[in-house]
Amino acid sequence: xxxxxxxxxxxxxxxxxxxxxxxxxxxxxxxxxxxxxxxxxxxxxxxxxxxxxxxxxxxxxxxxxxxxxxxxxxxxxxxxxxxxxxxxxxxxxxxxxxxxxxxxxxxxxxxxxxxxxxxxxxxxxxxxxxxxxxxxxxxxxxxxxxxxxxxxxxxxxxxxxxxxxxxxxxxxxxxxxxxxxxxxxxxxxxxxxxxxxxxxxxxxxxxxxxxxxxxxxxxxxxxxxxxxxxxxxxxxxxxxxxxxxxxxxxxxxxxxxxxxxxxxxxxxxxxxxxxxxxxxxxxxxxxxxxxxxxxxxxxxxxxxxxxxxxxxxxxxxxxxxxx
Numbered sequence: 001x002x003x004x005x006x007x008x009x010x011x012x013x014x015x016x017x018x019x020x021x022x023x024x025x026x027x028x029x030x031x032x033x034x035x036x037x038x039x040x041x042x043x044x045x046x047x048x049x050x051x052x053x054x055x056x057x058x059x060x061x062x063x064x065x066x067x068x069x070x071x072x073x074x075x076x077x078x079x080x081x082x083x084x085x086x087x088x089x090x091x092x093x094x095x096x097x098x099x100x101x102x103x104x105x106x107x108x109x110x111x112x113x114x115x116x117x118x119x120x121x122x123x124x125x126x127x128x129x130x131x132x133x134x135x136x137x138x139x140x141x142x143x144x145x146x147x148x149x150x151x152x153x154x155x156x157x158x159x160x161x162x163x164x165x166x167x168x169x170x171x172x173x174x175x176x177x178x179x180x181x182x183x184x185x186x187x188x189x190x191x192x193x194x195x196x197x198x199x200x201x202x203x204x205x206x207x208x209x210x211x212x213x214x215x216x217x218x219x220x221x222x223x224x225x226x227x228x229x230x231x232x233x234x235x236x237x238x239x240x241x242x243x244x245x246x247x248x249x250x251x252x253x254x255x256x257x258x259x260x261x262x263x264x265x266x267x268x269x270x271x272x273x274x275x276x277x278x279x280x281x282x283x284x285x286x287x288x289x290x291x292x293x294x295x296x297x298x299x300x301x302x303x304x305x306x307x308x309x310x311x312x313x314x315x316x317x318x319x320x321x322x323x
Contacts, residue, residue, distance in 0.1 A: 003323070004095035005303045008057040010050030013304035016060070026072035026099045033084060033105070034097045037118035038321040039063030040298075040306050041151070042214070042239055047091065048307065051238065059092030060303070061321075065108065065117035066097075075102045083108040085117035085278075087125065088265055094303055096323045103271045106278040111286045119294045119318035120155065122264065124281040126236070127156035129267035131163065132280065134260060135210040135232050139164025142203055144211040144226060146219055147239070148185050149176035151318045155290055156212065157184035162289040168199060168208070170219075172313050179316055183293075191219065199226035207255075210234060217241035229255040236262055239311075293317030 002023045007015045026032045044061050046052040065085040068078055078084070086093075089104035108117050131137045137160050145160065147153045148169025157167045161184035169185035171177060180188045187202055189195045200207060207228035213219055214237030224233055235243060251257040268274040284290045295317035298306040302321075309315050 002096040003300065004092070005060050005300065006057055007048060007060065010048065010053075010056070013048070013308045015048065016304045016307070018301045018303070021059075021095070023095075023097055023099065026070050026075075028073040029075060029102055030072040030099045031068050031075055031078055031084075031102045031105060032070040032097055032099050033064065033066045033086070034069040035064045035066040035093065035095065035118075035323050036114040037065050038093050038095075038300065038323065039087065039118045039120075039122055040296075040303070040310060040319040040321060041122050042237060042310065043122075044094075045307055045311055046238070051242070054091060059094060059098075061093035061095075062089065062091055063087035063118060063122045064093040064098070065114040065121070068105075069097065072099075072102075078102055078105065078107075083114065085114075085121050087122040088268065094300065094321065096300070104274070106275060109282055109286070112282050115294055115297075115320060116285070116292050118320050119151075120281065120285070120292050121278070123151045123318065124155050124285070124290075124292075125268065125277045126152050126264050127159055128277050128281050129262065129264060130212055130234060130236065131156060131160055133267060134234055134262050135212075137163045137165045137210075140166075141210070142166040142168065142208050144168045144170065144199060144208050144223070145185075146170045146191075146211070146213045146215050146223070147172075148180035148183070148188065149316050150214070151315075152214060153180070154183040154293055154317050158290045159284060160184060161186075162284065168202060170195065176316065183291075196222040196226040203228075207231060212236065214238075215240045216243050224250070224254050224257060227255060227257055230257070231255065232258040232260065234260055234262065239313075294320055296320070297322055
């Protein structure tokens with residue numbers, strides 16, 4: 001038996017239950033990971049509310065770090081005691097331990113702690129594919145990154161600055177401006193009426209070649225308005241709600257724009273892509289160019305409180321659960 005967070009119906013944080021569950025021996029191709037730290041992400045809230053539907057009843061969470069405790073048949077390349085991290089794959093990381101497909105596990109190098117790995121696997125690998133592959137940022141590019149004081153934003157803005165970009169970050173309140181500036185942003189805009197016009201002013205009317213937007217409904221239209229001709233809108237989240245349908249001709253009218261809706265799963269389709277993505281992330285952290293801020297540590301049993309704070313935009317940096 002292990003302690004875990006489960007929910008039987010979708011809804012608010014109150015649907016989450018902390019309870020004992022049976023955890024069988026790992027099946028073929030699986031490894032059991034005893035968690036030492038668990039990541040908290042917006043996708044967990046989407047699962048809880050039903051925006052991204054899961055079969056119910058269900059566990060929650062897709063990111064954690066810890067040690068290999070048992071191996072199923074056919075698993076190679078891992079041994080008992082290996083320090084590993086994972087994100088994606090089977091849902092259920094909000095637990096003391098979980099059986100995880102072995103090909104979804106990444107070995108943690110020296111210099112990357114379990115807490116850092118749990119805090120950064122999803123957010124950091126998301127930053128990697130956004131900045132390095134979806135729209136490869138080049139030295140001298142000016143970019144807009146929304147939620148610059150959030151978990152992904154604080155990693156991505158540091159990384160983009162390290163790549164030589166001029167970063168315009170947006171935040172939801174004046175209190176977060178200094179934090180965003182200290183994590184790679186040259187300019188920080190507080191979201192509100194007309195913020196996109198300030199982007200035009202900063203870029204001498206040109207606009208930016210890319211906007212990275214995890215907010216969704218509340219920022220989508222204005223984000224399109226601050227793109228340069230043939231600019232790319234990278235919509236990778238919906239923290240304010242899903243973007244409503246719109247006519248594709250709008251992209252032509254605003255400058256032959258590109259729109260993409262990427263996911264980490266499509267950029268880590270196999271073990272090789274996963275390891276390469278993680279290796280790039282770990283290298284930039286170990287170099288000191290990207291610093292990981294774990295600003296909220298919450299007991300596993302209080303996962304509902306952690307999600308409430310995240311949804312209410314009352315957090316900065318990363319939140320982790322401690323079993």
